[in-house]
Amino acid sequence: MIPDIQECLRLMTSTGMLDNIKRHSFVVAKVAKYLGRLLSLYGHPLNIRLIEAGSLLHDIGKTESLVTGENHAKKGAEMVKKVGYDELVPIIENHIRLLDEELEEPVDEVKLVNYADKRVLHDRIVTLEHRFEDLRQRYGNTPEKREWLTEMERKMKKLERNIFQQLPISPDHVLYLNNDFGYKKLKI
Template structure:
């Protein structure tokens, strides 16, 4: 089942998503939705409902894991499965690090993964700004961990190139396009 926006909001409440995490998730939803709708217009067979719902719920477990060693991405995938949201589970579980080889054409999972990498708190930023933040916030001054984070962002750059090859705007124009063509999450039902 793919939940409506209203159902996503209800799950955010149920899992006590903190306001700042909710605002981040809303912006990731808008960015992912804008990219997905542009790619659909370019002929890619994507589900906007799946993209938006997955983006809204990508951090569903973040609040619960803040003071623990649990991984919010993995727990988020489990939460999706517990609620019968099987279509979202893998996308949510892999929004931090993608597993396996990338498909030839970008999927809903890569769009949500990329959108999350472009949103710092609730602002659209370049990948480099988000990378710097992740290293400062989560890098623990561990050079091995820094290298893994940089490798993950190298994959985000590769996905960025593939996504924007099918769009009529560049990565640098994403924030401007989002302001111009505000992506209404409410269009996906209440």
């Protein structure tokens, strides 16, 4: 079962998700849904409802993990499994890491949410380069962490090429989603 947006909002609220994490999650959903719809339009069908719910809830475990120190992806996966949303578990559990062998497989909902998350810094859409520079500044306090981030950036750039080789736009076009185009901002 896949929760609708109202159920996602209820879960975000009931778990005490911080407002800044909610805003981040909404922008991740915006990017992931946009790319998912484009990929579907260009012959690579994806489940947009799954992408939306997975994007909105990808950081569902983060607020609690800030206190406990747990891995927020694993914690979030446990949380959605507990309430019966098993289809979301792979997206939430795997939104941080990416294995080399997964890069050889077609783009799916899990990889798309992972990529969209890496394109959003707080509540702004940025380039991968910008996002990873920020990640290095915030989390790259040891040689091992810097090496891991460099490797993750390499993988994300490969995933980005895999996504956009199927589309008539470039990764920079996603930056236009930062514009509101006159729509009211969603209150959270």
